[in-house]
Amino acid sequence: MPDDGTQPDAPVSPLTAARSFVENLGKPTHILVAISGGSDSTGLLLALCQVQAETGRERLQLSAVTVDHALRAESAYEAERVAKLCAELSVPHMIRRWEGAKPASGISEASRLARYRLVAEVFRQTRADFVVTGHTLGDQRETVAMRAARNGGSEAVGLSGMADAVLYEGQCWVMRPFLRCERQAIRGYVLSRAQTWLDDPSNENVRYERVRVRNSLSRSPSPIDFELSLKRQVLARKTAAFLADRAQILHAALARIANEDVDPDRPEFRHGLAALIATLGGRAFFPAAGSMERVLEFLREGDAGRMTVGRVLLDRRRDALYLLREQRNLPQLLVGSQKTAVWDDRFAVKNGSPVSVLVKAGSAGDAARLVGPFATAPSSVLKQAVAGLPQIAAAQVGVPLPPDAVSIAPRLAPFDLFLPRFDLELANAIAALFGRPAYPQPPV
Structure with a gap:
């Protein structure tokens, strides 16, 4: 109200x-x-x-x-x-x-x-x-009508229209x-x-x-x-709680949800899964409704298996559902001295060294460093997750890099550019899972 x-x-x-x-x-x-x-x-x-x-x-x-x-x-x-x-x-x-x-x-x-x-x-x-x-209210009507015509997105959240507040680039609230x-x-x-x-x-x-x-x-x-905006906020809040309690993320590259928590008929599971797919895939938008329906049908079957959507591999094993970036089209990126850039739409790279650096996909041989809560995950899953992480080296062979001169931080592609107030709690829950600080609160 x-x-x-x-x-x-x-x-x-x-x-x-x-x-x-x-x-x-x-x-x-x-x-x-x-x-x-x-x-x-x-x-x-x-x-x-x-x-x-x-x-x-x-x-x-x-x-x-x-x-x-x-x-x-x-x-x-x-x-x-x-x-x-x-x-x-x-x-x-x-x-x-x-x-x-x-x-x-x-x-x-x-x-x-x-x-x-x-x-x-x-x-x-x-x-x-x-x-x-x-x-204005007229702009809101137009936005809802356009989104209804597209009928895209998980849980039809777009039909709630424009939020009264949107965070731009994680810093600037637009009211x-x-x-x-x-x-x-x-x-x-x-x-x-x-x-x-x-x-x-x-x-x-x-x-x-x-x-x-x-x-x-x-x-x-x-x-x-107007009830849809309230429903969207309630869904985001429940989804945030579900992910905080039931999802695990390691190195911003691998997500795990235990099989007992995989419930395609639970709205917060569906919404949370869509959010994780977009984030791990470096996509600004959640998967379209048709794509998500194919994912949910796959999960309803209950069998072990794999499928991809939005550049993310979903790997259903006996113990859990794992999500990670698929091993296709992983880029190489040259970042000049004192420059910042984004690798694979998933990681922000800040080069504070005096030389240019080359950012490319990791090596599956580094899987041993993925430990902690994922120590019992299948080795093939761990290796693929590591191969989706960025590795840094000096662009010129033989040139040493000063220690800690290059920093890498995960991007949350669905939220880092435009974050509507509706989704703030959900975005902060995902930020915590990915080791990121919380987004700032709106002024009113």
Whole structure:
């Protein structure tokens, strides 16, 4: 239930949403507002400025950032118009431009990733506490409709829609105070403040999936099941507890679940298994529903056997189910001096040495160093797991590496780039299993 006393499916006014959001912060806060100049982000900035005037600048500090995607000739001028508005409101403002060649396909996703990267740069530079964006109830409807059409992911968790808070790159929380605001109400509020907004023509281009979905929803709007977000959080919490109690991970390379805990009809087992497959395989997304159904059918048979999904080998033995990276397409990676890189989407490599290093797959002959709780695991499983671990050597033969000059840390691919609040407990449970620190808590 929302903190403002309204029903979760009841739209709220922009100013009410902004006031409630700031009241829940509980301490002096510096907010970075991501503003494109469209009605939603303009309304968000104006509403926060009004709340700032009510509460005082010592309670609420605002900065703003606009990303110029450089996709249209008018974009630079539009960014300057936003800068002028921010100057009128006495809000410090920065413009960041997406430089370089743009991809011929997948431009929407590439733009989104560039936007997050550039906004995060300003977040760090300004030392803001978090970022806010102007996503609305209409955006939420569109997101749910698009995910429903794809029908992908374990337990259909995507149908819960966008989270009100998302952690970017493990450091920057991005909050969405307007997720219960209708766009028309936001535009009415902007006009009431004697302001206007910029209309991006790409929002009318039916080449983009979101525009097509928006047009269809305008003819036949579909309700949002707000209970799904609560159900997703409950599932994540139960899954976190299941994995903490029943799963073992060694060297971020080998997972073990005892056979008595392999229960394909248990939701937290299914969800936890999907999370482990994505993490061990270095995949940003959980396996698709069809892939997971094949895995569960395999497990329901109860027999010893092997199958692969999402670059992960599932090896069912008499004692347990083992999961590890399959031995295909393991890369070699050259990392320059004082550089960082990601190997196989599973490990972050930081080279603090004065020479370049070569990162490649390990040797099955090193299996003897896998001890502890996996000492009784089948030797063939241990050898394959070791062969999926990164090994470091100087790129130039005969050049010694200073001790401890190169560090390797496991990445959690499903969570390290974008982590919705829904999945925070689950992500922290997996982080603990993989020897990683917990992710930071959201500010509100």
